[in-house]
Amino acid sequence: MDTWLNQSYTDDFVLLGIFSYCATDLVLFSMVMMVFTVALCGNVLLISLIYINPRLHTPMYFFLSQLSLMDLMLVCNIVPKMAVNFLSGRKSISFVGCGIQIGLFVSLVGSEGLLLGLMAYDRYVAISHPLHYPILMSHRVCLQIAGGSWAFGILDGMIQMVAAMTFPYCGSRNVDHFFCEVPALLKLACADTSLFENLLFSCCVFMLLVPFSIIMASYAHILAAVLRMNSAESRKRALATCSSHLTAVSLFYGAAMFIYLRIKHYGTPSHDKVVSIFYTVLTPMLNPLIYSLRNGEAMGALRKGLDRCRIVSQH
Numbered sequence: 001m002d003t004w005l006n007q008s009y010t011d012d013f014v015l016l017g018i019f020s021y022c023a024t025d026l027v028l029f030s031m032v033m034m035v036f037t038v039a040l041c042g043n044v045l046l047i048s049l050i051y052i053n054p055r056l057h058t059p060m061y062f063f064l065s066q067l068s069l070m071d072l073m074l075v076c077n078i079v080p081k082m083a084v085n086f087l088s089g090r091k092s093i094s095f096v097g098c099g100i101q102i103g104l105f106v107s108l109v110g111s112e113g114l115l116l117g118l119m120a121y122d123r124y125v126a127i128s129h130p131l132h133y134p135i136l137m138s139h140r141v142c143l144q145i146a147g148g149s150w151a152f153g154i155l156d157g158m159i160q161m162v163a164a165m166t167f168p169y170c171g172s173r174n175v176d177h178f179f180c181e182v183p184a185l186l187k188l189a190c191a192d193t194s195l196f197e198n199l200l201f202s203c204c205v206f207m208l209l210v211p212f213s214i215i216m217a218s219y220a221h222i223l224a225a226v227l228r229m230n231s232a233e234s235r236k237r238a239l240a241t242c243s244s245h246l247t248a249v250s251l252f253y254g255a256a257m258f259i260y261l262r263i264k265h266y267g268t269p270s271h272d273k274v275v276s277i278f279y280t281v282l283t284p285m286l287n288p289l290i291y292s293l294r295n296g297e298a299m300g301a302l303r304k305g306l307d308r309c310r311i312v313s314q315h
Contacts, residue, residue, distance in 0.1 A: 011173055012092040013185075018178045018273045019086055029086060032281060036079045039285035043068040046288040059137040060126070063119050064291055066146045067248075070112045071284035077104045078280045082178045095165070098180035103161035105181065105280075110207045111153025113256065116249050117211020118145045120218035123245060127238050128225040156207055160200065167191050177273060179280075183259075184272075212253055219246070244291050251286060255279035 019025040050056045050065040081101070085091045093101070122145075125136045164182050167189040177184040182200060186193045222242060229235045255278045 011169075012094050013098050013169075013180065013188075014174045015082075015085055015091050015093055015178055015180070016174055016176050017082065017086060017091060018277065029083075032079070032277065033083060035281050035285050036075055036083075039071065039075050039281065039288075042285060042288035043072040046291070047072070059122055059142045060119075062142050063115060063122060063146065066149070067112065067115055067119075068288055070108050070115070071287055073104065074108045074112070075281055075284045077101060077108065078179045093180060098175075098185070099161050099165045101180040102164055102182055102185070103157045105157070105179065106160045107154045107157030109153070109256065109279075110156040111149045112252065113207055114152055114211050115146065115149040116245070116252060117214040118149060119245055120215040120249070121145075123242050124218040124222050127222050127242075152207075156203060160203070163196055163199075167193060167196075177276070179276075181276070208253065208256055215249055247290050248283075248287050251283045252279060255283065 019029045046068045047065050050061045050068075078101075081093065081097075085093075122137055126133055129136060160182055164185055167186070168191050169185075169188050170190045172188055175184050175188065183197075186197060219242070222238070226235050226238050229238065255275050258275050259272060259279075
């Protein structure tokens with residue numbers, strides 16, 4: 001046992017990646033880096049706007065700032081290492097670095113899934129119980145929701161990281177992915193991983209289906225409340241406040257369920273890598289655009305900020 005433990009901790013893994021060095025893949029890599037840059041700028045800008053503007057100090061925008069922080073950390077955990085490996089041609093990642101990447105990735109994806117689920121409850125309270133909203137969604141409750149999302153996600157990440165890193169990897173070190181992901185890594189273990197894979201699947205079911213059930217229940221009550229509204233304008237305004245969240249939920253849960261809840265034999269590594277690009281890079285770029293472009297308050301805060309910067313630069 002000491003032999004394989006020493007080997008596991010001293011040998012690097014090799015991330016085979018998603019891009020080769022042909023012209024087409026060079027263009028695709030450039031597009032991914034552009035998306036990464038937009039995701040980075042968009043999330044930093046949204047967090048800054050929410051922090052600076054007092055009008056955005058509401059429960060919904062507090063949750064959006066937490067969502068943007070998770071997206072920001074997610075893309076920074078995955079893309080820089082992928083870019084360095086591609087540009088340098090080395091493609092290696094240390095055993096410890098792989099474990100850290102797994103822990104951060106699982107923690108952030110789990111936290112984001114739970115937060116998206118609990119944000120549906122916020123929309124339900126805002127539409128179905130507007131008079132009680134300040135009480136039901138007090139500052140303390142918001143902190144508990146955000147803190148609970150982070151705590152469960154981090155716990156899930158720690159468990160998966162420790163479990164995956166304790167398996168012996170005494171054969172091939174080539175991970176058929178562009179980052180260290182548990183399912184791709186387990187294929188290299190020279191031990192029986194079936195029990196852990198079943199536990200992993202159960203954990204994914206819990207972390208994805210429980211918040212998804214909260215979303216479905218919340219929006220069922222929201223729809224019932226909207227249908228009871230007499231004014232067409234009120235119905236339109238209520239649905240508009242939910243559309244951004246529903247779009248973000250569809251993007252995140254659609255990709256995550258495809259990866260983690262499908263039958264094991266369906267899907268190839270190339271499919272998994274393409275879908276992983278979608279929810280590790282593209283979704284973090286789209287989230288701030290979805291929430292800001294379709295939200296008058298956020299766009300108003302952005303315009304005021306730009307006007308203030310223009311006045312300062314003129315002086």
